[in-house]
Amino acid sequence: MEAFGEGLADTTLKTLQTHLSSFNAWLSNSARGAWDRVRLDDVRAYLQEISESRSFATLRLRHWALRRLYRWASEQDIANVRIDAVLLPARAPARSPPRVPSVQQMERILAMPDTGTPAGLRDRAVLELLYATGLRADELLRLRIDQVAGALCMRVMGKGAKERLVVYGEHAANWIAQYKSVRHALLSAGGHCTTSTARLFVSDGRYPDYRYSQLRRMVSRYAAAEGLQLTPHSLRHAFATHLYQGRAPLTTIQMLLGHEHLETTTRYVSRQFEDDHALLETHHPRGGQYRRLMRDAGAVQSNERHRLWAVHTQPKSSLCEPSRASRRVSASDLR
Structure with a gap:
């Protein structure tokens, strides 16, 4: 194999x-x-x-x-x-795009874990990190504790053994720090010693590593309380969609998700919350808001392109130096 x-x-x-x-x-x-x-x-x-x-x-x-x-x-x-x-039969009808939670729904889901317990702190840290970075479930579960040692970025090995830089804000970093302080308690509750695994997220069950089945049940439980059916991958869709709704360029979202092709990224972006009339008013030359946007957008986009270019062309040794970012990575951070 x-x-x-x-x-x-x-x-x-x-x-x-x-x-x-x-x-x-x-x-x-x-x-x-x-x-x-x-x-x-x-x-x-x-x-x-x-x-x-x-x-x-x-x-x-x-x-x-x-x-x-x-x-x-x-x-x-x-x-x-x-x-x-061996040819497969005709392609099945395309499925409807996955349901993506709104920003308000995500905020309520993030606030659900009982952070007075070690397991609740772990759940909150996991949810915050998934939503702040768009990590795949496997990428999150394979994170080592030394990969989140204080810097607001980390290098992960993604699909196809491709490495990429992942950034997140201090909001997610705060919950990760709180979880790390009780990580040993979870391991001890499961009868495991602190050095039994180097993975960041651990379990108090039979195995020390936090497993996908546990992650999926956790996300499903909190989503059900909000009346939604979500999986860990749904939060990756939410990350991409909310960035797009905040007017982040698709190429930027592609880079953050680690997609090789832009076409793949477009499948992660949902328009279910878009107001088409407001979109035309803002972006079409005959729209009432078009001229004001044109005056303001040039400098912002230029600065953003320069910042992203600088981050991804730094020497590898300096990529994860502490940043002054103060919020969870969101659309507003990329303007």
Whole structure:
């Protein structure tokens, strides 16, 4: 698995293992032989069975897992099965964009954890950091305690083993500092010693590391109290959408999210709170607010481009020096 799973996030690697295990079990149950001796017709039969019993999203994931497996097997001269010759059925209807909480809803969710307890402080720190940075769940769970040692930025290893700079404000840093003071209490409650893990976020359960299942349940619980259905990834969408609503450039949001392509970033931006009439009034030459905006926007945009260019061209050793930022990273910080 390690040979052809290189560069994948832990959660993605587990997904790959799950789908390949299902394929191997199907081969065994149908007496079709070992995976390295299958014929293309066997693969077609498997994917056809999946298409009849599972969702289109699952079918795509199974197809992706098999493509990755047999591409690697071909490179290693183990098997030669042309998975790309197996065409998937017509694409399923596009799903509606994910529901993104409003700024006011996010503020209420952030205030829900009981910060009088170690677990509540951890929840608050996790929620604040997810919303302030747009981190992926796997990136957050893999953070080491030495990565947040006081500076208001950190380097994370993202999807595809790509490193990027993540910045956040003192609001999130304050809750992280409070959580770090009780981190040992959570570990002790679970019977773990302080040095049992180097990860920043820990659990008082069987395992010392805070796990995705725990993170997902926590986010879902607080969101349900607000009448919403959210996942940790929903907060990444909220981060991008609220920056966009604050008129942050899409290219800036792309850089902060760590996307290679701008098209990917546009999928994270929701317009559900946009007022189209106000947008035209502000940005169209015939709008009543257009001239005032043109007078004020030039200098602001120029300063912002210069600041972002300076941050991302500094030597690596100086990138995480303490900043004078005083708020959670939001749209107003990027104006």
